[in-house]
Amino acid sequence: xxxxxxxxxxxxxxxxxxxxxxxxxxxxxxxxxxxxxxxxxxxxxxxxxxxxxxxxxxxxxxxxxxxxxxxxxxxxxxxxxxxxxxxxxxxxxxxxxxxxxxxxxxxxxxxxxxxxxxxxxxxxxxxxxxxxxxxxxxxxxxxxxxxxxxxxxxxxxxxxxxxxxxxxxxxxxxxxxxxxxxxxxxxxxxxxxxx
Ligand code: GLN
Numbered sequence: 341x342x343x344x345x346x347x348x349x350x351x352x353x354x355x356x357x358x359x360x361x362x363x364x365x366x367x368x369x370x371x372x373x374x375x376x377x378x379x380x381x382x383x384x385x386x387x388x389x390x391x392x393x394x395x396x397x398x399x400x401x402x403x404x405x406x407x408x409x410x411x412x413x414x415x416x417x418x419x420x421x422x423x424x425x426x427x428x429x430x431x432x433x434x435x436x437x438x439x440x441x442x443x444x445x446x447x448x449x450x451x452x453x454x455x456x457x458x459x460x461x462x463x464x465x466x467x468x469x470x471x472x473x474x475x476x477x478x479x480x481x482x483x484x485x486x487x488x489x490x491x492x493x494x495x496x497x498x499x500x501x502x503x504x505x506x507x508x509x510x511x512x513x514x515x516x517x518x519x520x521x522x523x524x525x526x527x528x529x530x531x532x533x534x535x
Contacts, residue, residue: 341370342533344387348375349401351391351426355515356523360389363520363528382410385419387527392425392479392513395451399430399440408442415444420506420530422523428502428509429482445504446488453483453498453511465512467501468492469525476500476512483511506530 342364346356357373364371374381382388388411390398402408415421421444423431432449434441439451454461459480464473469492476493481500484491489504500511503526514522527533 342386345376345385351393356389359515363523379406390423390427395426395429418532422526423509447484448486481511
């Protein structure tokens with residue numbers, strides 16, 4: 341079975357674990373989920389999720405706990421990473437001094453890009469690689485303002501899903517709906533995983 345790590349310093353950890361279980365069920369693939377709170381776990385993982393939360397807090401803990409170099413090595417080995425919302429901010433190139441980003445995605449990510457007054461919204465989003473629109477939940481969401489990588493989806497001309505090698509980043513929260521397709525696309529259908 342596959343080992344999936346979910347960065348558990350903050351954010352929707354159990355929701356990602358459930359989404360992984362749903363995605364794996366469709367494939368008859370057993371998925372064992374491990375919470376990543378410190379270094380030493382990521383090297384055993386086949387798949388990785390970096391959830392939303394508060395990007396300042398997540399980046400501080402990722403660097404402080406020595407997890408950052410392990411995430412870098414994970415993607416350098418071609419293993420898939422799904423980074424959602426604040427996870428996308430941390431995976432990308434920052435525009436905010438308070439967030440020490442990993443720069444794994446060639447994407448400049450702006451925090452709260454839809455304005456604080458638009459706290460959250462949901463929309464049926466066309467995503468490259470998916471046949472039907474995806475029910476995308478945005479919560480104080482970021483957006484990619486300068487993408488040097490592949491753009492998979494846009495809202496009002498803002499990029500909200502991107503892909504670069506084994507990394508998929510979304511500004512929305514695929515773990516907050518029952519729809520497992522984004523986790524499948526990003527993680528289980530990644531070339532290093534699909535037999
Ligand atoms: N606004 C948050 C940040 O900038 C991200 C929002 C989220 O992850 N739901 O860190």
